[in-house]
Amino acid sequence: MIPELGHYALVLALFVAFVQAGPPLVGAATRNAAWMSVAGPAAIAQMLLVLVAYGALTWAHVVSDFSVQNVVQNSHSLKPMLYKVSGVWGNHEGSMVLWIVMLAVFGAAVAAFGRNLPPTLKARVLAVQGLIGIGFLLFILTTSNPFIRVVPAPLDGNDLNPLLQDPGLAFHPPFLYAGYVGFSMAFSFAVAALIEGRVDPAWARWVRPWTLAAWSTLTMGIALGSWWAYYELGWGGWWYWDPVENASFMPWLAGTALLHSAIVVEKRDALKSWTILLAIVTFSLSLMGTFLVRSGILTSVHAFAVDPARGAFILVLLAIATGGSLLLYSLRAPALKAGGLFAPVSREGALVLNNLLLSTATATVFIGTLYPLFLDILKAGKVSVGPPFFNATFVPIAIPLVAAMVVGPFLSWKRADLGAALTRLWVAGVVVVVCVAVTAYVTAGGGPLLALVGVALAAWAIVGSLVEFAERIRLFRVPLADSWTRAVHLPRSAWGMTIAHAFLGVSIMGMTATSAWQSERIDSMRPGQTASLAGYDFRFDSVGPVAGENYKADRAIFTVTKDGQPVATLTPERRSYPVTRMTTTESAIHTTLFSDLYIALGDPTQNGTAWIVRIYHHPMVPWIWIGGVGMMLGGLVSLTDRRFRIGAPERRRAAKAGLVPPAQPAE
Known part of the structure; x- marks a missing residue:
């Protein structure tokens, strides 16, 4: 019933x-x-x-x-x-x-x-x-x-698929869907504004909190998915540019551009047509992600294997929503009045550069993801597009994006002095040089040159964001009590921007360090044997059967020591689910703030006396997810800004003039 x-x-x-x-x-x-x-x-x-x-x-x-x-x-x-x-x-x-x-x-x-x-x-x-x-x-x-x-x-x-019987996958989809679907609000506001033929700073004020909520939850959803793939799949990686991973990353990139362009609409009444287009594109990319996962055209651990009829239905929805909104945009956007003028070197100019780079990055991921699928559908051959392509095309776009992200908040609206802005960042520049020098010394020149660029970008983002915040509160230029008062009265959006930008640098540091300086060892080991990696000794003590609620497992015990001193005891498992007849790898991880020791138990050898063991040392990999959580926190702090809970400027001014009754603040 x-x-x-x-x-x-x-x-x-x-x-x-x-x-x-x-x-x-x-x-x-x-x-x-x-x-x-x-x-x-x-x-x-x-x-x-x-x-x-x-x-x-x-x-x-x-x-x-x-x-x-x-x-x-x-x-x-x-x-x-x-x-x-x-x-x-x-x-x-x-x-x-x-x-x-x-x-x-x-x-x-x-x-x-x-x-x-x-x-x-x-x-x-x-x-x-x-x-x-x-x-x-x-x-x-x-x-x-x-x-x-x-x-x-x-x-x-x-x-249920055993890969989904995991805490990470229990909470990953709700956050991801809240992000995907949350961008529908920006889409609805954009279409409604096109129908009305009016986009103004008040509209930007109304649309930003919904976009912030969607962006924050999507950030957390992507971070949880990356964390799950890292510890559950047993391959030791955190991102593989899988098509379904990219399907969530593209609306995140477009949504980030939308957030920043809406600021220009709100502050300067400019970029209105572009912001409307971004709102349409962002939600369309969310719909495309839904299509990719459910169309049956992808084979991925993330995808639902369903019949193509369902994918066709979603494709029709995607065509109607995207095509209809773009048609309306083509008819109404030319009538939108242009906003205020600004010089190329200005806060507006920095946000335009931000949007151009983010849009280019989105297009790069879009082409790399869909081009092989189109070739396959057209029977024109198979092309493999994987991490080498994306690393070679996306990273060069991300470098100037992060570099400009720090400088932008130091520029004034309408017209700015770039030299003066860079001068105020001298502390960040010194820290960057020190971090690069220390890294080069500690690693003895090991790792690619691009890794040092990544360290420099991470330090630039973290310290530059903190320097900008210190400038706002005039730290060390006025008494500390006055700085504290200024900090308390800063808009929450300023706090949120600093938090999000700084934690993006934290994630970049984690991505750079683990990609450039990780070490791994894959061995066939018997109980009693010891393997060494990154200065640690991993002794294979024993392996034996254990039983779970709905699975059976072989659990190994490893004792980890360094210089003869015990560090951790790790117990990786290889689980077998009798109902689904599937086997999964449950890795064992010893984590600190600065590194992970990671062991995955593979298949036994043919004679059953030894096991395939994968051992990894990932320097600073926890920073990737610490940064993701921090970016979400920055978005949520911005969301609490009082300006998003009160009437928009035009409406308040009209109310004071007696043209409309004043609205009550939303709770």
Whole structure:
């Protein structure tokens, strides 16, 4: 009965989405306040209905209701409870329900907290969200119904893919989907602004918090996915430029450009047309990622193996959303009034350079990801595009991007003095020289020259961001009490920018160090043998069977010492899941702030007396994920800025003039 309730809730949500999309659009065009007012309650009703559907599917998984096909295919009675819950979104059908939940939650948030929005803009934004909801609810109900029954019901299920039975994968998809779907709000605001024919600083103020929320959660989702791949797959790497990895990275790059271009719209009323285009492109890239994962054209540990009919449906949605919005853009964008003029060397100029480099980087990843797929579809041969291509094309774009990122905040609006800005960064320059010299000395010149460039960029980003913050609060130029007062009263967005930029440098340092100076050893080892790597000794003590809730495993014990002193005891496993007949590698990692010792247990040799063992030493690899968490934190701090919770400037000025009643601040 509960699965049927979930199914009916999805059907009702579809009808509510039609109500959310239709009357508000007509009402906004005719200035009919009653029709426009339908949008808010409809958005909230749609959210409640899809939450009911999601709750019903979760209930079916938790109680192991094997009369539901989705539960049969993706669960098992012996599966731990955490993975019964996360298994709801660990499959195609359930993940699409989570997708629509995120979409409905964002729409309901605008309905509840968007009281400062002009009624016509709010109605159109929610109507566009309703149109997106219609497309995906139709997709779920017609091709991906998660509530299909099985008669007769089997005694047990097929279990979840063992690679997904992991804490990292339990939390990675919700963050990733919140980022993907969150960019739908920027898309809806862009389409609504095109319909109205008006983009101004107030619009940028309204769209930025939604973009910040999406960017922050997508940052965390990508970081969690990278961390999972690092410790779960047993290959010791953190990024492989996999097409599905790239599918999440491209909207992140475009979303980063959108965040920065919206600042120019808000501060200087410029780059309006470009910002609208970025909002459309960013969400379109999110839809493309959804298509790649579900079309069946990719073979990846990240992809859902589904039939091409579902991919065709999403491709149609992608064509309608992208094609329709770009058509509207081509018709309305030329009429948008240009904003204020500025010199090339200015804060605006730095943000334009930022956008150009980010857009070029996005295009590079886009071409490298899709070109081989197009060739394969056209039967024109197979081309392998992997890390060497992306490292050779993306890194040269990232270097000037990070270098300019630090200088930009030191430039004034409209016109600036580049020499004066660089002079104020002399401390960062000194630190960069010292870091490069120390690194070259410690590594004795080992590693590629590009590694020293990476160290320089990381130090430049970290110290430069801190120097900019110190300039804001006039640190060491006024009494410390005054600096503290200035820091307390700084806008939260200034705090967030400093945090995000500095932690990007932290991630760059981790990426550079582990890529350039990692060491590895792959050996066939017997219990009692010792292998040495990076100054550490790894003694293979023993290996024996252990049993988990739904798996059996061979667990090895390694004692790690350095200079005869014990460092850690590591216990890697090789697990076998009898239901799915799959084997996974559970690596063992000893981590410190500055390095990881990593062991993965491979297959036994033919005679069974020895095991293939992979041992890695990754210097500073934890910094990659520390930086990712820090960047998300920076975005969330910016999101708490008071300016995003009060009326936009134009509306406040109009209220003071008595033209409109002052709006109450959103909570």
